[in-house]
Each structure stands twice: as C-alpha cells, then as structure tokens.
Amino acid sequence: MVTMTTTTPTVATSTAMLTDHYELTMLRAALVDGTAHHRAVFEAFARRLPQGRRYGVVAGLGRIVEAIESFRFDAAHVAWLQDTGVVDERTAGYLLDYRFTGDVDAYREGEIYFPNSPVLTVTGTFAECVVLETLVLSILNHDSAIASAAARMVTAADGRPLLEMGSRRTHEDAAVAAARAAYLVGFAATSNLQAGFRYGVPTRGTAAHAFTLAHRSEADAFASQVAALGTGTTLLVDTYDVPQGLRTAVGTAGTDLGGVRLDSGDLADEARRARALLDSLGATSTRIAVTSDLDEHTIAALADAPVDLYGAGTRLVGGSGHPTAGMVYKLVAIADAPGRDAPMRPVVKKAAGKGSVGGRKVAYRSLDHQGHATREVVVVRHLPGAPESGLGRALQVPVVRDGDVVHQPPLAAVRAHHRGAKAELTALDLDLAPGTPRLVADPTALGNLIGATA
Amino acid sequence: MVTMTTTTPTVATSTAMLTDHYELTMLRAALVDGTAHHRAVFEAFARRLPQGRRYGVVAGLGRIVEAIESFRFDAAHVAWLQDTGVVDERTAGYLLDYRFTGDVDAYREGEIYFPNSPVLTVTGTFAECVVLETLVLSILNHDSAIASAAARMVTAADGRPLLEMGSRRTHEDAAVAAARAAYLVGFAATSNLQAGFRYGVPTRGTAAHAFTLAHRSEADAFASQVAALGTGTTLLVDTYDVPQGLRTAVGTAGTDLGGVRLDSGDLADEARRARALLDSLGATSTRIAVTSDLDEHTIAALADAPVDLYGAGTRLVGGSGHPTAGMVYKLVAIADAPGRDAPMRPVVKKAAGKGSVGGRKVAYRSLDHQGHATREVVVVRHLPGAPESGLGRALQVPVVRDGDVVHQPPLAAVRAHHRGAKAELTALDLDLAPGTPRLVADPTALGNLIGATA
Numbered sequence: 001m002v003t004m005t006t007t008t009p010t011v012a013t014s015t016a017m018l019t020d021h022y023e024l025t026m027l028r029a030a031l032v033d034g035t036a037h038h039r040a041v042f043e044a045f046a047r048r049l050p051q052g053r054r055y056g057v058v059a060g061l062g063r064i065v066e067a068i069e070s071f072r073f074d075a076a077h078v079a080w081l082q083d084t085g086v087v088d089e090r091t092a093g094y095l096l097d098y099r100f101t102g103d104v105d106a107y108r109e110g111e112i113y114f115p116n117s118p119v120l121t122v123t124g125t126f127a128e129c130v131v132l133e134t135l136v137l138s139i140l141n142h143d144s145a146i147a148s149a150a151a152r153m154v155t156a157a158d159g160r161p162l163l164e165m166g167s168r169r170t171h172e173d174a175a176v177a178a179a180r181a182a183y184l185v186g187f188a189a190t191s192n193l194q195a196g197f198r199y200g201v202p203t204r205g206t207a208a209h210a211f212t213l214a215h216r217s218e219a220d221a222f223a224s225q226v227a228a229l230g231t232g233t234t235l236l237v238d239t240y241d242v243p244q245g246l247r248t249a250v251g252t253a254g255t256d257l258g259g260v261r262l263d264s265g266d267l268a269d270e271a272r273r274a275r276a277l278l279d280s281l282g283a284t285s286t287r288i289a290v291t292s293d294l295d296e297h298t299i300a301a302l303a304d305a306p307v308d309l310y311g312a313g314t315r316l317v318g319g320s321g322h323p324t325a326g327m328v329y330k331l332v333a334i335a336d337a338p339g340r341d342a343p344m345r346p347v348v349k350k351a352a353g354k355g356s357v358g359g360r361k362v363a364y365r366s367l368d369h370q371g372h373a374t375r376e377v378v379v380v381r382h383l384p385g386a387p388e389s390g391l392g393r394a395l396q397v398p399v400v401r402d403g404d405v406v407h408q409p410p411l412a413a414v415r416a417h418h419r420g421a422k423a424e425l426t427a428l429d430l431d432l433a434p435g436t437p438r439l440v441a442d443p444t445a446l447g448n449l450i451g452a453t454a
Numbered sequence: 455m456v457t458m459t460t461t462t463p464t465v466a467t468s469t470a471m472l473t474d475h476y477e478l479t480m481l482r483a484a485l486v487d488g489t490a491h492h493r494a495v496f497e498a499f500a501r502r503l504p505q506g507r508r509y510g511v512v513a514g515l516g517r518i519v520e521a522i523e524s525f526r527f528d529a530a531h532v533a534w535l536q537d538t539g540v541v542d543e544r545t546a547g548y549l550l551d552y553r554f555t556g557d558v559d560a561y562r563e564g565e566i567y568f569p570n571s572p573v574l575t576v577t578g579t580f581a582e583c584v585v586l587e588t589l590v591l592s593i594l595n596h597d598s599a600i601a602s603a604a605a606r607m608v609t610a611a612d613g614r615p616l617l618e619m620g621s622r623r624t625h626e627d628a629a630v631a632a633a634r635a636a637y638l639v640g641f642a643a644t645s646n647l648q649a650g651f652r653y654g655v656p657t658r659g660t661a662a663h664a665f666t667l668a669h670r671s672e673a674d675a676f677a678s679q680v681a682a683l684g685t686g687t688t689l690l691v692d693t694y695d696v697p698q699g700l701r702t703a704v705g706t707a708g709t710d711l712g713g714v715r716l717d718s719g720d721l722a723d724e725a726r727r728a729r730a731l732l733d734s735l736g737a738t739s740t741r742i743a744v745t746s747d748l749d750e751h752t753i754a755a756l757a758d759a760p761v762d763l764y765g766a767g768t769r770l771v772g773g774s775g776h777p778t779a780g781m782v783y784k785l786v787a788i789a790d791a792p793g794r795d796a797p798m799r800p801v802v803k804k805a806a807g808k809g810s811v812g813g814r815k816v817a818y819r820s821l822d823h824q825g826h827a828t829r830e831v832v833v834v835r836h837l838p839g840a841p842e843s844g845l846g847r848a849l850q851v852p853v854v855r856d857g858d859v860v861h862q863p864p865l866a867a868v869r870a871h872h873r874g875a876k877a878e879l880t881a882l883d884l885d886l887a888p889g890t891p892r893l894v895a896d897p898t899a900l901g902n903l904i905g906a907t908a
Contacts, residue, residue, distance in 0.1 A: 013467070017648035018626045020619065021659025024647070029661070029682035035668050042664070067626070080651050088682075126668050133662070134646075137622035138629055165474065168591035169778040171628035172472045172521070175592055192588075193478070194471035197534050205475025207483070208587070210496070210785035213801040214489050214580050228483035228542075240804045314778060323772045324623040331664035347667040350694045 015067045016098070017077055020134045021086060027127055028091040036094075036127035037338040041360045044120040044140055044329045046113070050148075050322035052434030055425060057151045057418065058119055059181040060143030061109035065405050067135050068100050100128050104400035107363070109409075110147075110184055110418030111395060112425065114376050116441035118361035119144075119327065121396065126334060133329045141324045142174060146181040149296070149320035151422065153312055154186040155430050156299040161188035162310050163204055165291065166317030178317045184414045185422075187312075199411060206261070212239040222252040234259035234289055237274070246274055250281045259287040259308070267292060268305040275306035295320045296432050333360050346380070357443040365424065366392035373424040376441040470527045470552070474588045475540060481581055482545040490548075490581035491792040495814045498574040498594055498783045500567070504602075504776035506888030509879060511605045511872065512573055513635040514597030515563035519859050521589050522554050554582050558854035561817070563863075564601075564638055564872030565849060566879065568830050570895035572815035573598075573781065575850065580788060587783045595778045596628060600635040603750070603774035605876065607766055608640040609884050610753035615642035616764050617658055619745065620771030632771045638868045639876075641766075653865060660715070666693040676706040688713035688743055691728070700728055704735045713741040713762070721746060722759040729760035749774045750886050786812050800834070811897040819878065820846035827878040830895040 030036035049056055073081075073095040081087045087095065102124020113119050120140060122129045153162055164182040167175035167190075179195030189202040196203035207225055215221035222235050231253040237245030237260045249260055260278070262270045267290045278286050290302065291311030299310050315321075330349070335342035346358030359380040366375040377391045399407040409417075429438055484490035503510055527535075527549040535541045541549065556578020567573050574594060576583045607616060618636040621629035621644075633649035643656040650657035661679055669675035676689050685707040691699030691714045703714055714732070716724045721744045732740050744756065745765030753764050769775075784803070789796035800812030813834040820829040831845045853861040863871075883892055 015626065017651050018621070018629065019647050020621055020645040021647055021650075021657045022645065022661055023659070025659055025679075025683060025687075026661050026665040029665070029678045030668065032682050033669075033674075033678040035678070038668065040668065077651065081647070084650065084657070086647070086657065130662075130664060133664075134622050134629075135626060138624065138626035141623050142625040142628070167472070167474055168588050168783075169595050169780070170592060171596040171625055171631055172469070172589060172592035173627035174596070174625035175472065175588075177625055191474040191476065193473050193475055193535070193540070196475075196538065197471050197531065203475045203538070203540065205477070205479055207476055207480050208584075209803045210584060210587075211480045211483070213785045213803065214484065214492065214494065214788050215487075216790060220487075224483045224487040224489070225479075228486050229479060233479075314780070318777045323777045324768060326623070326768070329622075331667045334668050336670060349663045349667065 013070065014072055014074060014077070015070045015135055016073045016095075018135050018138065019131060023131045023133055024081065024087050024091065024095075026130055027094065028087055030126055030130070031090050031094060034338065036125060038126050039335040039340060039342060039344060040124065040126040040129050040331060041333040041344065042122045042129045042133070042329055043118045043332050043361060044136060044327050045116055045118050045356075046325055046327045047356070048115050048326070049437055050319075050326065053148065053322070054429045054431065054435045054437050055148075056113045056144060056325060057147040057185055058107045058111045058113050058140075058144055059109055059147035059184060060139040060177070061106055061120070061399065062408060062414070063143065063177065063180075064120070064136055064139045065104075065399060065408055067139060068104070068132065068400065069405065071098070071100060071132065071135065073098055094127065098128070098131070099403060100124065100132070100400070101403040102128055102400070103398070103402065105396045106399050107395050108397055108414070108417050110414045110421060112373070112421045114437045114439045114441055116378065116443060117376055118363050118378060118396070121360065137327060137329050139177075141327050143177055143181045144325035144327070145319035145323055146178045146317065147185050148325065149322065150182040150187060150316060151185040152296040152320065152432055153299055153310075153316065156296040156432060157310055158303060160307065160310060162312055163187065163189050163191065163289075164313070164316060165191040165311045166313035167192045169314040170317035175317065180411070182316060184411055185418050186415065201411070206234045207236055209236060209239050212236065218245060219248050219252060222249055226253045231256045232258035234261050234287070236261045236263065238262055238264050242270060242274065243277055246277050247281065250278065250283045250286070255282040255284075255286070257283055257286045259289055261289040261291060263291050267298075267307075268302055271302070271305040271307050300432055330356055332356070332358050361443050363395040363441065364391035364393060365395055367424060371424060372426050373439060376439045378441040378443040380443050467524065468526055468528060468531070469521045469524045469589055470549075471531055472589050472592065473585060477585045477587055478535065478541050478545065478549075480584055481548070482541055484580055484584070485544050485548060488792065490579060492580050493789040493794060493796060493798060494578065494580040494583050494785060495787040495798065496576045496583045496587070496783055497572045497786050497815060498590060498781050499570055499572050499810075500779055500781045501810070502569050502780070503891055504773075504780065507602065507776070508883045508885065508889045508891050509602075510567045510598060510779060511601040511639055512561045512565045512567050512594075512598055513563055513601035513638060514593040514631070515560055515574070515853065516862060516868070517597065517631065517634075518574070518590055518593045519558075519853060519862055521593060522558070522586065522854065523859065525552070525554060525586065525589065527552055548581065552582070552585070553857060554578065554586065554854070555857040556582055556854070557852070557856065559850045560853050561849050562851055562868070562871050564868045564875060566827075566875045568891045568893045568895055570832065570897060571830055572817050572832060572850070575814065591781060591783050593631075595781050597631055597635045598779035598781070599773035599777055600632045600771065601639050602779065603776065604636040604641060604770060605639040606750040606774065606886055607753055607764075607770065610750040610886060611764055612757060614761065614764060616766055617641065617643050617645065617743075618767070618770060619645040619765045620767035621646045623768040624771035629771065634865070636770060638865055639872050640869065655865070660688045661690055663690060663693045666690065672699060673702050673706060676703055680707045685710045686712035688715050688741070690715045690717065692716055692718050696724060696728065697731055700731050701735065704732065704737045704740070709736040709738075709740070711737055711740045713743055715743040715745060717745050721752075721761075722756055725756070725759040725761050754886055784810055786810070787814050815897050817849040817895065818845035818847060819849055821878060825878060826880050827893060830893045832895040832897040834897050
C-alpha cells in the first residue's frame with residue numbers, strides 16, 4: 001500500500017509577473033504624479049462576440065480570484081524589475097508591499113454574456129487596479145473562449161455525454177484550465193489528470209493505439225487491458241480493421257464489454273456498422289464512443305448515429321475557431337484626488353472603432369413570463385446603491401470586498417448556475433449556425449432610459 | 455534601495471500530472487503483462503501542416519527538456535491516483551519511483567519542419583515513454599504553432615522590429631511560452647514580464663489608454679509619462695484625436711520624443727498622416743509604432759507605410775488562425791522482450807486517414823549549391839549508427855541520453871539556428887499566400903531508395 005499521509009499544500013505560485021511591462025511603467029509615472037492613489041473603476045467586457053456566435057459563457061472567475069490572491073511580487077522579481085530598468089526605487093517599494101485591497105464584482109462563473117455586458121468590475125486605487133489588467137484578461141479570455149465553445153458542443157450533443165480530451169493540443173497549463181471550463185458548462189469528464197487532482201473534475205481514459213501496437217496482436221492487447229481494467233473498460237477497435245477489432249473485443253471481454261472507441265473514418269457510418277455488429281454478437285449494452293477532431297458541427301451531424309459518448313479535443317481547446325474571447329479591461333471612472341470619498345468622473349476613449357461608454361455599469365437580465373431572456377439591461381452609474389427593481393435578474397455579484405474573497409462557489413454550483421442561465425436562452429440563441437447575438441447591451445441608451453446619471 | 459539579496463530558486467513544479475488518464479491505465483495493464491519493460495521508440499510528427507502553410511518551425515524543445523526533468527509524481531499525486539482508482543498498487547509504486555532514463559533525439563529548436571518530419575524521438579522502456587505523450591505534445595504543439603505563425607510575421611515585417619504583446623488574449627502561462635516562441639524566431643521583444651524574468655526575453659512597454667484617461671488631460675498624462683520615463687518614451691496618441699495627440703506629444707517631449715503609438719483606425723493612413731505631421735513639427739526621428747490585431751497579412755500590407763515597429767498580439771498567440779501544430783506522438787518500434795538488447799519490430803496503425811510509417815526515422819535536409827533546401831530525406835531504420843553521408847544536413851541532435859540532458863542551448867543560439875535554417879527556404883516557401891509545403895518527407899520511399907531496412 002502506498003503511503004497516503006502526505007497532503008498536498010496549496011501551491012501559491014506568484015502570479016505577479018504574468019503582467020505586461022506597460023502596467024508597471026504606468027504605475028511608475030502615476031506614483032510620481034499622485035494618480036496612483038486616486039480611486040478608479042475598471043471594467044472587463046467584450047465589444048463584440050467572435051464572428052457568428054450568438055452568446056458567450058463567462059468562465060475563469062474562480063481562477064481569477066485565486067490569481068489575485070497570489071499576486072505578490074517577491075524580492076527577486078522586484079530586483080529584476082529594478083535591474084532591468086522597468087521600475088524605479090519608489091515603484092519597487094510599492095510592488096514589494098502590493099496586496100489588492102479593492103473590490104471585484106462580476107457576472108457569476110457560468111453566466112451567459114453578450115456584447116458590452118460588464119462581465120467583471122474592479123474598483124480600488126488606480127495603482128492596484130491597473131496592474132491586474134493582463135492577468136485578469138488572460139484568464140477571462142482563455143477560459144471564456146473554451147467555455148463558450150464547449151457550451152455549443154453540449155447543445156449539439158443533446159444529452160449524450162461529452163469527454164474533454166484536448167490537452168495535447170494546447171499549452172500544458174492551458175489544458176488544465178480548458179478541462180475545468182468544459183466541465184463547468186456540462187462536459188461529463190476530462191482526460192486531464194491535473195484537472196482532476198486540482199479541481200475535482202472527473203477523469204476518464206483507457207488506451208491509445210500505442211497499447212495495441214505494443215502487443216504481438218490486438219487480441220493480446222485487449223486481453224491485457226481487460227485483465228487489468230475489467231470487462232467494463234472501453235477497447236479501441238480501429239488500430240487494424242474495425243469489424244475484426246469488434247469481434248476480438250467481444251471475444252475477449254464477452255458481451256458485458258463496457259465500450260468500444262472509434263477514432264477514424266466516417267464516424268457515423270462506422271458507428272452504425274459497429275452497433276449492428278455488436279448487437280449481432282450479443283453485446284447490446286456495449287457503448288460506442290467516438291473521437292477524432294469533433295466540434296459542435298460534427299457532433300450535431302452524428303445526432304442520428306448510434307453514438308453513446310463523444311470525445312472532443314483539438315477543436316475544443318482552440319475554442320472551436322475562436323481561441324480568445326476578446327475581452328478588454330478599460331478604465332471607466334476615476335477620481336481626481338486621493339481618498340475613498342473623492343468623487344469619480346466617467347472616462348471614455350474616442351478612438352475609431354474602439355469607443356465604449358464611461359462610468360460604472362450595473363447589469364440585469366430581463367426575462368419574459370416563460371423565463372426567456374428579453375434584454376440585457378445595463379445601467380450607467382457611479383456609486384453602488386440599492387438594486388433597481390423590476391429590471392430583471394441582477395447579473396453581478398460581489399466577489400472581492402476590501403481585498404477579501406467573498407464569492408468562491410464550488411464547481412458543482414457553477415455548473416448548476418450555468419444550466420439555469422443557459423435555460424433562459426431561446427432556440428434562436430442556441431442555433432449552432434452562424435448568427436448575431438439577439439441581446440446586445442447598450443449602456444448609454446438604457447442608462448438614459450431609466451434616468452440614471454452618467 | 456530595494457534589497458536584492460534574495461535569489462529566486464528554480465521552481466521545479468512537478469509536471470507529472472499534466473498527463474492524460476489513459477497513459478496511466480495503459481501503464482497499469484502493461485506492468486501486469488510485462489510490456490512496460492520492453493524497449494520502445496515513440497516519434498512526434500505532423501501528418502500535415504495547418505491549411506495553407508508551407509513550412510513549420512519547431513519550438514518548445516528547451517521547455518520539454520525541463521518538463522521531463524520535472525516529471526516526478528509526489529506522494530499526494532499517487533495517493534489521489536490510487537484513491538480515485540486510476541492506478542493500482544503496483545502502478546502506484548512504479549510512479550513514485552518514476553524518472554525518465556531513456557533518450558530523446560530531436561530537430562533543434564528553431565528548425566524548420568515539414569509533413570512527416572520526425573521532429574522528436576523518445577526511446578526507452580514502453581512505460582517510461584508512454585507517460586510522456588501528453589506533456590511532450592502539449593509543449594511541442596503550442597510552442598510550434600506560435601513560432602510558425604511568428605516566423606511568417608517576421609517575414610512580413612521585412613526587417614522592421616516586432617513586439618509580442620498578446621499575453622492578455624491567451625492563457626496566462628501560455629502567454630509566457632508564446633513570448634519565448636516569438637522571440638526565438640526573430641521578434642525583438644515582448645510585453646510579458648515573466649518571459650523576461652524567466653527566459654531573458656527583452657521586455658518593452660510604456661502606457662495604455664487608461665493612463666491618459668486617468669489624467670485630467672492628455673497633456674497632463676504625457677507630461678507625467680515623460681517626467682517619469684524620459685523623452686525617449688513612446689506616447690500613445692489616439693485616445694481622443696490623433697493630430698491633436700501628436701501636437702501635444704511633441705509639445706510636451708520636444709522633437710527628441712522617442713516614439714508614438716497608434717492603436718486604432720486605418721493604420722497605413724494614420725501612420726502616413728502621423729509621419730507628415732511629426733516631420734512638420736520637427737520630430738523627424740520620432741518613431742511610429744502600430745498595434746491593433748496585426749497578423750502577417752496586415753503587417754505585409756503596411757510595408758509601404760512609414761511604420762517603425764509592429765506590435766502583434768491576439769493573432770500571434772492564436773497561431774494566426776492555427777493555435778496548434780497538430781503533432782502526434784506515435785509508437786513506431788517496440789521489442790517483444792525486456793532488456794536493452796532485445797530486437798525491436800516496426801509498428802504502424804492501419805486506421806483510415808491516419809496511417810504512418812513504422813520504424814525509427816533518421817532525417818536529413820538536402821541542399822542545393824545555393825544552400826536552398828531541396829529534399830527532406832527520412833530514412834527508416836531500427837538502430838542508431840553512423841550518419842549516412844551525402845544525404846544533406848543532419849536534422850536530429852541528441853537531447854537526452856540515459857535521462858541526462860545533453861542539449862540545452864541558450865535562446866541566442868536557438869535564434870541563430872533558426873535564422874540559418876530559414877535562410878535555406880526559398881521565396882516560394884516564404885510566400886505568405888496560402889499554399890502547400892514544397893518539401894514533404896516520405897519515409898517509406900526514401901527508406902527503400904537508399905536500401906535501409908524497415
């Protein structure tokens with residue numbers, strides 16, 4: 001028996017250097033002129049969704065919270081930054097003491113979002129907020145891109161289970177986050193062991209072609225796998241010849257064989273032939289899993305085929321053609337004097353094609369009597385206050401208050417929230433064909449509509 | 455002065471769990487039947503390049519070497535694997551003692567590759583090689599995808615410097631690897647501080663729109679930035695109105711202003727107008743940097759515009775439409791008995807559309823008298839031996855021998871090797887228009903051609 005007394009400490013690797021150079025040069029100048037200590041509001045949002053997409057799914061919030069807690073510069077970081085001239089002595093001192101003491105409000109993880117939805121709001125001094133830009137966006141853009149693609153695959157699978165298996169086709173750490181993101185929108189499991197160890201995502205896996213090839217015959221390989229893993233295992237039957245592989249599989253494991261996997265060829269045809277042959281061999285309860293560059297469209301095309309489980313990899317971890325959610329992190333309000341009570345002014349850039357709306361936003365989702373989303377209501381205002389009534393479901397929750405995390409739900413709760421939020425979408429929103437978002441937040445108009453001040 | 459006495463230890467975070475579940479179930483069965491201890495050869499290669507690409511660039515080898523060294527399961531990992539039923543007691547014991555003791559041969563980092571090029575070869579027992587599949591492929595596929603896209607942008611920039619600035623549009627750790635990959639194919643610098651701290655990639659950055667917006671006026675912001683960073687800094691001039699921004703910039707910093715950055719609008723037009731206005735203001739040496747979703751095609755389209763530096767972000771970290779290199783890791787030879795001297799047999803899968811060639815491959819690049827690549831010669835053979843003569847430049851180098859790293863060149867050497875290898879390409883290969891690879895390795899034919907045994 002292996003000793004199990006060791007517990008794994010939470011590895012709090014510093015995230016502070018996962019930052020763009022310009023954040024620290026801005027900090028350096030702002031410390032000199034005093035702006036560093038002015039209260040500010042930054043918002044993360046997407047000006048548009050990826051081409052053809054009708055909705056997005058917020059993901060990564062739980063990882064962002066942990067990353068902000070680990071955002072601490074150690075002495076070696078600061079020495080390097082000073083040696084290389086990125087920061088001066090004053091800035092170095094600030095970084096050594098850095099700890100985020102502000103607030104974060106955000107759409108819940110698993111929530112649906114649309115263009116201009118104020119997905120995440122960071123409030124604090126200009127200095128403490130500005131340095132979080134890259135880290136917050138990296139996580140939000142990656143994880144939301146994967147979750148948004150995965151949610152479409154879940155729709156396409158129409159109740160059949162999905163396995164995430166794209167680790168080998170993306171950066172080794174991105175793979176773990178991708179497995180987590182897919183799971184929170186309804187994937188059943190992942191192949192990635194670290195996602196299981198770190199986040200509790202169920203993991204699955206049996207064998208690759210290498211295992212069959214490593215044995216003198218397919219029969220030897222199947223016998224070995226069944227001996228080690230039991231008849232409930234899934235045998236990969238397409239290394240040499242599929243019909244022969246299926247016969248060998250049932251011959252080896254018996255009619256209680258758990259499953260077979262097909263990883264090549266025309267998957268619909270192969271699945272139909274495999275089902276017929278398995279049934280003829282008496283293996284009527286043996287499940288058929290298919291894998292091979294599946295995305296939402298190829299999954300949907302297999303709806304009529306006798307498939308029991310889909311494995312999605314390459315296309316999933318690439319966001320099904322859109323590997324980033326394209327969110328930006330923008331200053332929307334700032335005070336012109338230090339202190340928590342200094343009044344803030346809304347700010348907005350005028351650049352061509354990149355305009356946005358100044359001021360802090362509060363967001364609601366209006367629902368009709370059937371519970372379907374009818375409008376993304378975004379109200380521009382400066383100060384937090386009592387929620388507007390009658391505008392719909394409040395979309396933002398307090399996540400961090402004065403630097404302390406106040407919202408970190410377990411993944412099961414994130415999955416449940418996602419299911420509920422997705423149920424508010426209509427058939428038009430869920431259509432996999434290229435389209436445009438039915439709901440687009442328009443902060444100016446709506447803010448004016450209800451008489452909110454900007 | 456900040457204390458600089460602390461040195462950062464090399465953080466050797468375990469990479470062992472960045473692994474797919476099925477590798478450990480294969481290991482489990484192979485330990486029971488003995489195959490685990492049979493000598494095996496695995497090869498990583500791409501069956502095809504991404505659609506339209508004419509060549510690929512190998513990247514990630516330096517990271518793979520470090521990742522293999524850190525591939526150690528700790529007690530907590532193994533306890534979790536056993537508790538969740540992934541492995542049995544025998545496998546748990548094997549994992550606790552795991553250390554890679556085999557060999558790795560590979561194309562040098564920065565090398566050019568084509569379809570079927572045997573980019574990386576792992577030799578050892580089946581057990582020690584099979585568990586590395588996911589980790590090796592994750593790194594190789596991600597880093598090579600970025601390097602391959604970045605190399606095209608370097609061609610498009612035609613000597614003008616490129617800055618990598620895509621961190622916010624990809625996973626936070628992938629961002630660091632992307633910065634490294636872009637640098638090794640010729641990017642001048644990155645925005646990512648961790649890439650500087652960890653790998654010595656030069657970092658650059660000045661200010662975002664938030665910095666301008668945080669001040670009462672653009673003039674105040676520019677004055678603050680120049681006061682903190684000097685007149686050599688780069689001012690972002692498109693927050694409100696570009697011509698006014700340029701006048702304010704030169705008015706503030708004087709004609710010695712280092713640079714201005716344009717991040718919106720029609721960049722060619724904006725750059726021309728900015729150049730004319732800067733010249734008319736006497737700022738004739740002030741450089742113009744442009745950023746805004748640039749890729750190789752938009753960079754090439756700016757060839758005639760007065761641009762001095764390109765910043766590439768979103769499109770770069772997404773591999774310019776191809777975020778993975780699509781390499782696979784396949785068993786190509788195995789012994790049927792344990793021991794270092796047991797003879798190996800070539801193996802190959804017959805699945806539809808996924809066939810490859812069995813046996814260990816050795817690769818050369820034939821060059822013509824002008825030094826241009828004419829053929830990717832790949833010889834199938836079982837045992838290492840003296841290099842064939844007259845077949846061209848040997849493409850593989852010993853990287854790991856008996857578990858010890860024997861090849862880990864500094865990034866400067868990798869950059870130099872890449873420049874040399876890329877110089878062997880022709881104008882046809884370097885054309886940015888969609889095309890097909892001029893060179894495709896054909897292991898069977900070439901192996902037969904020179905009489906090698908398969």
